[in-house]
Amino acid sequence: MSSTFGHTFRVSTFGESHGPAIGVIVDGCPPRLALDVADVQQDLDRRRPGQSRLVTQRNEADQVELLSGLFEGRTTGTAISMMVRNDDQNSGAYDHLREVYRPSHADFTYDAKYGFRDHRGGGRSSARETIGRVAAGAVARKLLHVVAGIEVVGWVSQIHDLETDLDAATLTRHDVEASPTRCPDQRVAAAMVAAIEAARAAGDSLGGVVTCVARNVPAGLGEPVFDKIDADLAKAMLSLPAAKGFEIGSGFAGTRLTGVQHNDPFQPAASPGGSPRTTTNHSGGVQGGLSNGQPILFRVAFKPTATIASPQQTVTREGSAATLAARGRHDPCVLPRAVPLVEAMCCLVVADHWLRQRSVDVLARNDHDH
Amino acid sequence: MSSTFGHTFRVSTFGESHGPAIGVIVDGCPPRLALDVADVQQDLDRRRPGQSRLVTQRNEADQVELLSGLFEGRTTGTAISMMVRNDDQNSGAYDHLREVYRPSHADFTYDAKYGFRDHRGGGRSSARETIGRVAAGAVARKLLHVVAGIEVVGWVSQIHDLETDLDAATLTRHDVEASPTRCPDQRVAAAMVAAIEAARAAGDSLGGVVTCVARNVPAGLGEPVFDKIDADLAKAMLSLPAAKGFEIGSGFAGTRLTGVQHNDPFQPAASPGGSPRTTTNHSGGVQGGLSNGQPILFRVAFKPTATIASPQQTVTREGSAATLAARGRHDPCVLPRAVPLVEAMCCLVVADHWLRQRSVDVLARNDHDH
Amino acid sequence: MSSTFGHTFRVSTFGESHGPAIGVIVDGCPPRLALDVADVQQDLDRRRPGQSRLVTQRNEADQVELLSGLFEGRTTGTAISMMVRNDDQNSGAYDHLREVYRPSHADFTYDAKYGFRDHRGGGRSSARETIGRVAAGAVARKLLHVVAGIEVVGWVSQIHDLETDLDAATLTRHDVEASPTRCPDQRVAAAMVAAIEAARAAGDSLGGVVTCVARNVPAGLGEPVFDKIDADLAKAMLSLPAAKGFEIGSGFAGTRLTGVQHNDPFQPAASPGGSPRTTTNHSGGVQGGLSNGQPILFRVAFKPTATIASPQQTVTREGSAATLAARGRHDPCVLPRAVPLVEAMCCLVVADHWLRQRSVDVLARNDHDH
């Protein structure tokens, strides 16, 4: 069950770094949604290796194949399955990892859990696993666009100690894609490129933060108690490889404000019959676990890539001390490629809650007045 | 489904602030666990109002009743149900909130979602909802102690700009309970008391951070991909009222380290046949979503209490501008009472994954050698 | 999780025969549904012991208390909890069962599963467990009536070798309640009364069949593959105590027809824009796991009550041979009281699928024409 996510819009993924294929089943997408392979491929292209000199040079086209759930260009309402073949599997490059644990990877923990492990490229713990998420997220993104005009945009807001503070209200994907760093602040982006290249040259790696906004989300999405929309976002984001933190709205910084400073005052709707708005958005678009109609704004921390070329102290499967230096291809900084992952997971969560709300809003709204 | 949490150790809660009762069903607790009302009551007593001058003066004993799942002092393996009656329901105190939205509360979002709302004390969005979680968490805590010697300790590590940095390896509940702040650093705790009382006097409120550690968790708990143990912890924590952020191990600060600095080197086990250890714990006890045998260490951000006595700008249900000043009883700072909530949710997550691992570890470990 | 049922309209039950209370949480009921205690009590009254001389004389009023989820007479959309106290617990009457297994009861299997068992009245395996189901079913019934005019009627169609064949299209609850047997065929019902009384006098017991119809179910409810509406009904019915079989439409008898005889021919709708109808209903209202707009018609087999006064051969917990004769109060035939159980589970399944369909039917119906 570890491979399934979502309640009403539900995805189940499969695949390892060096197995035959990686893919996903999307169950619960409504019927009659126009969908073609390009809708999915464009998000996969933003995730795939080799797209810029900043990321791993593993050379995979990651061409998706739609296996089910479509008929004459529209979803049928039944399970959509999508698959990407693994092509560039230089598995021999991992032979030296068969008996040794890479620090801060999942090698030891998989062995501890399963007593057994596919050591090639991390197996199921590889970031290639996220291909299925991105493909599913593309379907969710399309659905949200069509049913509600919702748009989800993520960007790199920090790498190492380089950070930027941009206006979440107006940033577009076009802005984000302008730099291979996916930081839409050109001056900071240039410094980030230099930092990433310096880290690679030094056999080191960098971490950072992705910020993401979901705009046009109607008020009322999310469920009380456990399935709060921010709780589901937190789970979604912490399930991404290398993620170490999540905060929504004011987050950790907000703990240093007082209630008078932090509360978001309401003001009347801009037009009659509209929803009230807030003059600030410390809530990050979520109050009591439900969306309030303001932009949903959150940040995800990614640690520096665990795979580094510098020698490291570790142990073998048998428990002896050993020294390891990474070989093979890897990203010195995952942040640029993390953006489509964060967006995909955000789309999955919002689509799930949008559909769940359909079963809540059943009886006429004015019933309670009578 | 919003009221159910967990896969194998599963809890479902019910109840509102001003309804007849609040409670929980715990489904999946193994049979033959010795359990009595005191095991549960002691955690509820740490959560209940009126326990110190720092917290709300709502006067509720919050005495729990065990309704099912026990026989002769042991769990039967079937659903355990526990209930607390609501006694001190001064519902009239909330009449003025019937037609107005409290800023940064769930009033507006519940109305947006349901077209209808129990305005008394926040209804289902009230922090009284967490009684069921704490009761269930007490059962999980007992189970974890008996089956694996696991212990979970949380404490207040920051209120507003007052913070402390303590050694998670050795802190005990006794240390934590020494101050009504639940900050086990006496010097900082004294300053926190003063800050909370000043905030109350000023009609203001404060936020902060709870840090929590789970010790003696065996390596291998958690599931790949979506049900990573840190992902489930993130969801659990963000589902708590007023939570705005979660980080594990190095968290957001770790994004400013490089890979060379951040990776946790392995060293051989202390004794033959033991597990390898790490010399640092930037991972926070979790690698690839699975526990690695080191202490699981995480932090949760709580915003300043939304209920404040100072006047605030808001709107009515009909959309007109209004000014609101809180009446009724409330906590100027939720942090002290948040500690048992964080612990309870942590116990629920770890117990769930400990039980899930039982269905993984089925075939003999040395099979793969043949 | 054994105590939770349903996907979108989800119920979780708790309670044993001789514990303090029995109850249920209903999660996912839409907001603003008018609901009061009488809506629930009337179904519980049809289930409770002592209602006629045909059923167990355990004397329990089974008065339900609504603990959460309601405000000013309407559902709030959050978890509804309901509870019945156990009053007439003559637990001492079960002392002789502590160390011996009743044949065809769950005594041995609970011990085998849990290594431990509450021997008083069957504990969790007691039919008193169904109180929670009936209470939840009453909420589902009300919802289905309000949103779609759906009505669910069950009746006793067979006891032992006495059976009747009535027109499912028109039977009403009033017809069913006319006899304490809940068989609406007066002549057969009189014979059933005599048969039940004879069985009781002989220290024996009888089984039979409940037939149930759901009328006005719109076409299209159910989900392909696993969550077919008939599959969910089958699970729901086999989860009832003493149930041994389920069939829908033509069922087992239909296996003796040929395809030419069995297929249900379509005919045009009665009025323009209506749905096509079938001239026969061998399908029982379900085709391919989805409702087709015809009455959903199914039958459930219940074995003769396992508790009998005649002496029986059995074994003790330690494995020695023993002879057992039932004491205590019991039903010589569960069929009359099984009717509200079957109806309740049917209401739960249909309500769940009605709500699930809301998240399917999202995009405009005529989209596919363009």
Place this chain on the structure above:
Amino acid sequence: MSSTFGHTFRVSTFGESHGPAIGVIVDGCPPRLALDVADVQQDLDRRRPGQSRLVTQRNEADQVELLSGLFEGRTTGTAISMMVRNDDQNSGAYDHLREVYRPSHADFTYDAKYGFRDHRGGGRSSARETIGRVAAGAVARKLLHVVAGIEVVGWVSQIHDLETDLDAATLTRHDVEASPTRCPDQRVAAAMVAAIEAARAAGDSLGGVVTCVARNVPAGLGEPVFDKIDADLAKAMLSLPAAKGFEIGSGFAGTRLTGVQHNDPFQPAASPGGSPRTTTNHSGGVQGGLSNGQPILFRVAFKPTATIASPQQTVTREGSAATLAARGRHDPCVLPRAVPLVEAMCCLVVADHWLRQRSVDVLARNDHDH
């Protein structure tokens, strides 16, 4: 979520009759189980078309490809994915069904649900969908064999009015495979062959019953209340195409026995320390929803194939009357091919409950004595 089944051993399927491929994800299979493609292919070969003259002549090899979850011939513990390409897609043969509903098929109900339908070969409602189930069932079968020596054997016990009564205790797959009817009673099987061929010649079709036994299932599998093992079997079986009924043990016939006749007396274990046995098995191996150690024995009714060559009265999508006669390839009787489906679903249910029991049986069994 309609495409997911199981709690701890969980399968999710995808694919339509005329899409590119059909497949399944198996999530929750324990690690280190030896598994190769032949383990899966042998069950698929028993399901595939064209295996005998009795079944559809659609010519598909149905060769399975294992896409994930295996490493060096053993399961890794992560998601196993398997896929079969659709080869012989004579989709044009279905053009005449685009605008007309086949009686007693899912054509109308899919249109009613989704407003849209893949008319080619039934789309998702095609029996080809069961390929994923059979592949997953083969994994479950292997697991059950290795961990517990459990074996599951099904056979055709009735076609139309031809039936047989065989000893479930000793029948083997070898016996069953001796006839293309999968009825292991040679005399009856010969009559069944003649009956099926006569039905085909007459443009007609036949239904029947599959009986299935699970042997060596330990006592205690299943969960109280809703997830009873017989309830899960009932859902599993009714989810199969063309299934109309399920009964366990004495089933519907048992309703005509009295309690004295029906109860299964216990007798002491055959050897010291063993489990008590029952002298009869009216319970079908399940008491109170939990296995009792006796063979689990159940029967599944399948209606006559809905696809027949004889002309039938129906309506078009626009609602006009029409006459339809089937073209294309189909089975005049699905029973022989239903056997591997019933076995597969039985293996899935038993494997799921076997694994679930692992999280129940955690504390030492003799604890309750102290």
